[in-house]
Amino acid sequence: MSGAFRCIVLIPSYNSGELLHRTVAEVLTVWPEVVVVSDGSQDGSQHALDDLLPHHAGLHLVRLQRNGGKGRAVLYGAQWAAQAGFTHILTMDADGQHPARSLPEFMAESRQNPQAMILGKPVFGPDAPALRVWGRKLSNGLVWLETAGAVKDCLFGFRVYPLPPFLQAMQKSRFMRGFDFDPEIAVRLVWIGVAAVNKPAPVQYLEKSDGGISHFQYGRDNARLTFMHIRLFLTWLWRMFCGKRKPFLSTKHDQNCG
Template sequence: MSLSPRHAVLIPSYNSGSLLAETVKEALGAWPDVIVVIDGSDDGSDRVVAGLCAEHAGLAMLRLPTNRGKGAAVLAGALWARAHGFSHVLTMDADGQHPASAIHPFVSRSQAWPDAMVLGRPVFGKDAPFIRVWGREISNMLVGIETGGMVRDCLFGFRVYPLAPLIATMEASRFMRGFDFDPEVVARLCWHGVPAENIPTSVRYPSANEGGISHFHYGRDNLRLILMHLRLLFAWMRGGNRERR
C-alpha cells in the first residue's frame, strides 16, 4: 500500500433526480476529489453535474450507456480512480442519505489505517422506514456469521475501500454488480484478509417532497439478496473464509 494514500469520493447514480446535484455539491464542499458515475440515467439528473465539472477541477463524471447496477457503477468508478492515481474510494449514495460531514473523518481514519475498509454503521432517525430498518437485520445476521462479526452493517453504502483488493475481488466474480454489491463485497474482502472498522454514522431518508427516490424493489431485490446469502453461506461452509490463506 502506498505510504501516501489518495482518496476520492465515488457517487454512483441512477435516475437520482434533483438530489444528485445537491449530493455532489455537498461532497465537493467536504472533499476536493469526487467521481460521479451516471449508470444509464435518462432523467437528466446529470446535467447540473456536467456543468459543475467546469467549475471544479477535482470533479469527474463517467457515463455508462445502460443501467448496469450499483456494483457495476462502483467498479467502473474504481477502475477510473485507479487509473488516475487514487488508492482509495469513499462510496456514498446519490440520494442524500449519507452525510457529507462524515467524509473527512472517514478519510482520516482510512489514512491512518490504509489497508482497512472503513464501514459506516447507520444511526437511524425517526424518518427511517420501519421495514428498511428491521428488514436489514437478517442480512446483518448472516453476514455476521459469514465474517465472524467483522461487519456490523452490510447494507450501508457509506464506506471507504482500498482500491487494489476491491477491484481484484470484483473482477474475480460475475456477481456483486447490482444490489448484492454492498453485502457480498464486504464479506469477500474480509475473507481476503482486509480488516474492517465500523463507525456509527447518521443517515436520513428524504421524503418524496424533498425528491427522495428509491430503486429498491422489495420482491425482486430481496430475492437477489436471498440468493446471494445462499451463495455466500455455501462458499463459507466450503472454506471460503479461508480464501485469504
C-alpha cells in the same frame, strides 16, 4: 499498501433527479475530489452537474450508456480512479441519505488504517422507516456469521475501500453488480484478509416531497439478496468444514455509537 494516500469520493447515480446536484455540491464543500458515475440515467440527471464541472477541477463525470446496476457502476468508477492514481475510494449514494459532513473523519480513519476498509455503521433517526430498520437485521445476522462478526452492517453503502483488494475481489466475481454489491463485497474482502473498521454515521431518509427516491424493487432485489446469501453461506460452510478455511480478520477496532 505503499505510497501516498489518495482517496476520491465515488458516487454512482441512476435517475437521481435534483438530489444528485445537491449531494455533489455538499460533498465539494468538504472534499475536492469526486467522481460521479451516471449509470445509464435518462431523467436529465446525467446533465445535473454541468454547472459545477467547469468550476471544480477535482470533479469528474463518467457516463455509462446503459444501466447495469450499482455494483457495476462502482466497479467502473473504481477502475477509473485506479488509472487516475487514487489509492482509495469512498462510496456514497446520490440520494441524500449519506452524510457529506462525515467525509473528513472517514477519510482520516482510512489514512490511519490504509489497509482496512472503513464501513459505515448507520445511526438511524426518527425518520427511518421501521420496515427498513428491521428488514436489514436478517442480512446483518448472516453476514455477521460469515465474517465472524467483522461486518456490523452490510447494507450501508457509506464506506472507504482500499483499491487493490477491492478491484481484486470485484474482478474475480461475476456477481456483485446490482443491489447485492454492498453486502457481498464486504464479505469477500474480509475473506481475502482485509480488516474492517466499523464507524458510526448518521443516515437520513428523505420523503418523496423532498425529492427522496428509491430504485429498490422488492421482488427482484429480495430474490437477488436471497440468492447471494445462499451462495455466501454455502461458501462459508465449505471454508469452515472442508479444510479450506483461512483466518477471518475481525474488526481492527469497532467505534461504538456512543
